[in-house]
């Protein structure tokens with residue numbers, strides 16, 4: 001049985017990816033912040049969906065030692081680690097001149113450097129076993145910018161550079177590295193933003209979706225978590241062995257502009 005580790009999987013896209021891997025017969029390591037009792041309930045619910053085991057590790061993505069210990073625990077518990085999905089991420093929106101320095105550091109740390117630390121810790125094992133799949137959840141903002149998101153855009157562009165380098169270093173060892181670049185995804189986080197923006201601007205939620213949130217997304221539809229999870233599963237499969245170093249857009253046509 002194969003094993004997948006997904007960072008930031010107590011919510012949103014990461015949780016959806018964890019669910020897809022469990023359903024497809026993987027052991028899964030989930031990770032992320034949250035209330036311990038709620039996380040235990042989520043873990044147990046996930047485990048019931050498949051034949052594999054699901055374990056939780058609370059590693060903070062700002063702590064390289066905790067990330068390394070999480071990877072070591074996964075390898076020790078399951079004997080191997082086949083798929084890593086660096087997914088944890090946060091956002092902060094502000095003009096550059098006002099951008100809080102601690103927010104810059106946190107976004108670079110969680111959204112970019114933790115991707116390096118997860119890969120650094122798991123790469124030797126994957127190379128030795130001659131098999132591995134690294135699937136980073138980047139963003140359309142890894143390919144294009146928007147104003148007021150300087151740290152996020154910088155971090156996501158950095159992830160794409162890292163993934164290309166890892167692809168080259170893993171190429172002769174059966175280890176692929178790719179990034180998925182979603183546009184706006186309907187996660188609890190985004191749903192909350194819709195309601196808040198509707199109140200703040202005195203618009204209907206549908207108007208907010210069409211005119212504010214999905215302005216950049218030509219299909220005017222959200223990407224669904226299940227669609228990203230399906231792409232991640234494919235990138236993890238044997239059929240995807242020759243896809244490496246790529247940025248896979250799933251953004252309703254956003255970067256085609």
Ligand code: NAD
Nearest residue numbers: 008009010011012013032033060061087088089139184185
């Ligand atoms: P989310 O807020 O629902 O989930 C984020 C996850 O990261 C949570 O599990 C949270 O606990 C975890 N996390 C945050 N800080 C952490 C830390 N220091 N240590 C460990 N875990 C931490 O967000 P989401 O929308 O599911 O986003 C997941 C990824 O997808 C992010 O990298 C995000 O940038 C990317 N993304 C999201 C969208 C979107 O529209 N939602 C679009 C493109 C890319």
